[in-house]
Amino acid sequence: MTxxxxxxxxxxxxxxxxxxxxxxxxxxFDDAGRVVQTGPTLAKMLARGDLAGVPVxxxxxxxxxxxxxxxxxxxxxxxxxxxxxxxxxxDLPLRGTxxxxxxxxxxxxxxxxxxxxxxxxxxxDLTLADFxxxxxxxxLMYLYEANASxxxxxxxxxxxxxxxxxxxxxxxxxxxxxxxxxRRAMDLEIERRLADLSEDFALLHIDLDLFKQVNDTMGxxxxxxxxxxxxxxxxxxxxxxxxxxxxxxxxxxxxxxGPVDRDGLARLGARLIARLEEPILFEGKPCLISASIGAxxxxxxxxxxxxxxxxxxTDLALxxxxxxxxxxxxLHGDDTPPPxxxxxxxxxxxxx
Amino acid sequence: MHGMVNRALQGFLTAxxxxxxxxxxxxxxxxxxxxxxxxxxxxxRVTLQCFEAACQILMKPPNxxxxxxxxxxxxxPNLEPLRRLLRFAGPxxxxxxxxxEEIGDRGRLAMPDLDxxxxxxxxxxxxxxxxxxxxxxxxxxxxxLGCLRAMADDYGALALVRLAGIEDGAECVEIQLLDAxxxxxxxxxxxxxxx
Numbered sequence: 001m002t003x004x005x006x007x008x009x010x011x012x013x014x015x016x017x018x019x020x021x022x023x024x025x026x027x028x029f030d031d032a033g034r035v036v037q038t039g040p041t042l043a044k045m046l047a048r049g050d051l052a053g054v055p056v057x058x059x060x061x062x063x064x065x066x067x068x069x070x071x072x073x074x075x076x077x078x079x080x081x082x083x084x085x086x087x088x089x090x091d092l093p094l095r096g097t098x099x100x101x102x103x104x105x106x107x108x109x110x111x112x113x114x115x116x117x118x119x120x121x122x123x124x125d126l127t128l129a130d131f132x133x134x135x136x137x138x139x140l141m142y143l144y145e146a147n148a149s150x151x152x153x154x155x156x157x158x159x160x161x162x163x164x165x166x167x168x169x170x171x172x173x174x175x176x177x178x179x180x181x182x183r184r185a186m187d188l189e190i191e192r193r194l195a196d197l198s199e200d201f202a203l204l205h206i207d208l209d210l211f212k213q214v215n216d217t218m219g220x221x222x223x224x225x226x227x228x229x230x231x232x233x234x235x236x237x238x239x240x241x242x243x244x245x246x247x248x249x250x251x252x253x254x255x256x257x258g259p260v261d262r263d264g265l266a267r268l269g270a271r272l273i274a275r276l277e278e279p280i281l282f283e284g285k286p287c288l289i290s291a292s293i294g295a296x297x298x299x300x301x302x303x304x305x306x307x308x309x310x311x312x313x314t315d316l317a318l319x320x321x322x323x324x325x326x327x328x329x330x331l332h333g334d335d336t337p338p339p340x341x342x343x344x345x346x347x348x349x350x351x352x
Numbered sequence: 353m354h355g356m357v358n359r360a361l362q363g364f365l366t367a368x369x370x371x372x373x374x375x376x377x378x379x380x381x382x383x384x385x386x387x388x389x390x391x392x393x394x395x396x397r398v399t400l401q402c403f404e405a406a407c408q409i410l411m412k413p414p415n416x417x418x419x420x421x422x423x424x425x426x427x428x429p430n431l432e433p434l435r436r437l438l439r440f441a442g443p444x445x446x447x448x449x450x451x452x453e454e455i456g457d458r459g460r461l462a463m464p465d466l467d468x469x470x471x472x473x474x475x476x477x478x479x480x481x482x483x484x485x486x487x488x489x490x491x492x493x494x495x496x497l498g499c500l501r502a503m504a505d506d507y508g509a510l511a512l513v514r515l516a517g518i519e520d521g522a523e524c525v526e527i528q529l530l531d532a533x534x535x536x537x538x539x540x541x542x543x544x545x546x547x
Contacts, residue, residue, distance in 0.1 A: 118543070121542045121543035122543030122544075123543075125541070125543065126542055126543065127443065127541070127542055128440070128442065128443040128540075128542060129443045138440055138542070139440075139461070141440065141542060141543075142437060142440040142458070142461065142462075143461055143462070145433065145436060145437060145440075146437055146461065146462030146463070147462075148433075149433045149434075149437075149462070150462060150463055153390045153391055154391055156390075157389060157390070157391045157392075160389075
């Protein structure tokens with residue numbers, strides 16, 4: 001379709017009205033590169049009153065494939081796909097093509113809005129009647145608006161789903177890695193048990209020893225594997241009426257229903273530690289950990305403490321267990337207050 | 353039906369009669385959620401249950417509810433984007449009517465999986481047209497009735513629109529174009545969304 005000259009034996013006459021109707025954005029220029037007439041839509045876009053005789057180069061800047069100032073420059077581009085702008089709107093790249101009239105009648109430049117259609121329609125305040133019924137610009141505008149609306153609907157759906165996911169996460173009661181309950185579930189259960197004065201219970205705070213070393217030397221995948229294994233051990237060691245929860249990176253709480261005497265607690269703690277000290281194979285290599293346990297029994301209180309008091313007592317017992325060497329069980333009441341300035345989570349308090 | 357259709361029913365009931373009526377409809381229809389989601393699909397049964405519940409609660413005949421829904425689709429200020437999309441069909445109400453056969457394609461251009469009615473348009477005489485519409489659920493003609501009357505107002509045209517029975521399973525509407533410039537229509541600026 002490039003540079004086809006009109007066949008001289010097929011010349012037909014077109015009234016300017018026909019040109020306006022078929023190509024409302026055309027510009028007919030003479031051999032001197034001056035405007036003969038423009039279509040009504042282009043005239044509206046140029047907004048300059050009478051255009052007859054105005055040099056095309058004063059109105060339009062041809063940018064691709066080559067600059068054109070003279071009539072000869074313009075005619076040389078006939079048949080090509082042109083990128084151009086109006087001098088009045090240099091930010092809106094338009095599309096065009098030039099065809100040369102037969103004889104000495106000059107040439108015609110037809111313009112379309114190209115990809116600037118949305119900006120151009122707004123900038124030039126164009127209406128449906130400004131476009132040829134064959135011009136798909138109006139359909140593009142339609143699609144452009146429809147797209148914006150449906151994109152907004154999709155975005156709202158995504159936002160609602162994200163909010164629902166976040167809400168589900170905060171309401172979740174399970175720790176995904178260990179398969180145990182999470183802190184939230186355990187707190188709810190402790191509150192419930194504290195309020196139920198008809199039954200005693202015991203609470204064990206378990207802190208893994210040497211877990212950091214496994215993570216550091218064998219990688220996080222090994223650490224995750226150890227946590228999963230600990231979850232399985234705690235599940236196996238508890239009854240349906242008990243609850244085990246992972247409440248920190250390597251911290252667990254175990255809630256045991258019913259009265260448990262001090263010897264029973266100590267025996268259970270020792271058994272748990274022994275199970276946890278068994279080598280855990282990860283990719284054929286053993287991971288070695290141990291655990292320290294601080295335990296309380298609700299029976300040990302003349303009046304039941306609140307949840308913070310109960311947890312503080314298990315922390316204190318755990319701290320004592322850590323401080324006196326790893327792999328120990330300490331029952332609340334057997335412990336002594338920690339020296340000032342040291343906390344159970346202090347790494348220096350951990351086993352070597 | 354597409355979520356958009358269900359969402360339209362919910363939106364119409366909520367905007368016109370208030371959230372309490374929508375809550376009653378939901379409860380009577382046994383809807384297990386608060387809101388329809390425009391981008392999901394629902395079983396046709398759910399749409400029908402909600403619609404039947406709405407007619408019962410409002411104590412209105414189905415055609416009246418559907419016609420009001422059609423009017424609401426064009427006139428509710430919150431649905432201005434939809435009115436604009438409809439106005440893209442042509443500069444005059446006559447152009448709009450002539451383009452009604454394209455309405456399915458236009459709808460699917462916006463949303464490819466939208467359930468749009470299949471429409472054919474026959475010219476009865478120079479000013480009278482018969483629209484035949486087929487859709488997945490019964491009642492598309494009264495929706496068109498409300499929608500077309502509102503669009504005539506929107507263009508400022510005077511037109512008579514009435515239900516014209518059912519032919520071979522197609523619901524019919526008759527449109528008489530009386531005066532294209534009867535009144536001042538509502539404005540439609542092609543580039544309004546950007547300015």
